[in-house]
């Protein structure tokens with residue numbers, strides 16, 4: 001039986017650094033790990049033995065074609081050694097998934113919300129968690145819960161401060177959830193959770209700093225920064241969607257007027273199409289089919305989103321941005337539109353530096369955001385990160 005994993009085990013220093021390097025760059029040899037982390041060969045070997053003892057790392061023979069002599073043993077993260085439960089809270093439902101540490105969803109479960117009060121919804125979360133935990137190949141091996149919620153979150157304290165979509169204020173999640181499950185919970189805003197998923201499982205693997213933008217019924221952005229020695233990543237949730245574009249504009253979900261979200265979220269599409277009773281998906285389908293009103297609505301909505309993105313670039317000067325959500329809908333060329341806008345509107349000297357990329361997360365993106373939360377907590381209390389460098393061939 002391996003040593004149990006505790007969140008705090010990984011929080012101090014070197015083991016988290018080594019484990020994250022194995023995750024980012026594996027399969028990787030001990031020699032490359034030492035080069036990458038700056039630790040001595042002896043330290044790396046000792047830490048690797050500990051991680052193997054916890055079933056977090058596995059080894060396999062290297063590639064025989066890599067050169068003359070005996071190939072080095074290569075280390076990888078043991079994706080299947082441990083499991084996590086990821087839960088997303090939506091206004092109308094609670095969606096949970098059992099995943100391995102590689103972000104593969106093994107089972108999922110949805111419960112519908114009938115009473116929106118926090119205690120009632122968190123009771124549903126507890127039920128989903130316990131159900132999925134029982135489904136795990138080995139329930140003892142479920143490390144924790146990653147809970148992604150919309151709104152303003154104090155991730156360190158586990159508190160939801162205010163969530164307009166679900167209407168909660170000042171909810172101390174861990175103490176309520178403790179009534180229903182003994183598993184530890186890590187909480188974050190759901191856009192930041194997705195940014196973590198992009199970092200772990202999507203296009204941003206090994207990318208230090210980026211901005212992740214999600215446009216659906218709401219608009220959110222998470223800013224990922226890195227600094228220190230060894231570099232540590234921080235995920236900053238913003239309320240980008242509630243930047244005010246026009247104080248006399250249409251009413252936003254937050255109750256204020258003229259937020260970017262009221263102009264550039266999917267919910268704005270029916271209004272611009274002059275068909276406020278239709279659903280955003282219907283407008284997108286009509287645009288794809290060539291309907292001129294729908295196409296015009298898509299262009300207007302994308303135009304506002306582009307203005308928001310251009311402002312973000314001017315404020316943050318990022319190198320890489322990932323876009324997720326309705327602009328990636330097939331047949332509307334949303335990303336090309338946004339890239340053109342960046343090219344036309346961002347200042348020379350800045351626009352050449354930034355690339356706008358589509359998310360590489362699948363439809364499971366929202367769920368595996370929760371796994372990424374658990375991983376970040378297990379590995380590093382959410383902040384440690386190894387600066388990726390070119391790894392020379394073994």
Ligand SMILES: [Zn+2]
Pocket residue numbers: 241242252253254255256259261
């Ligand atoms: Zn708003």
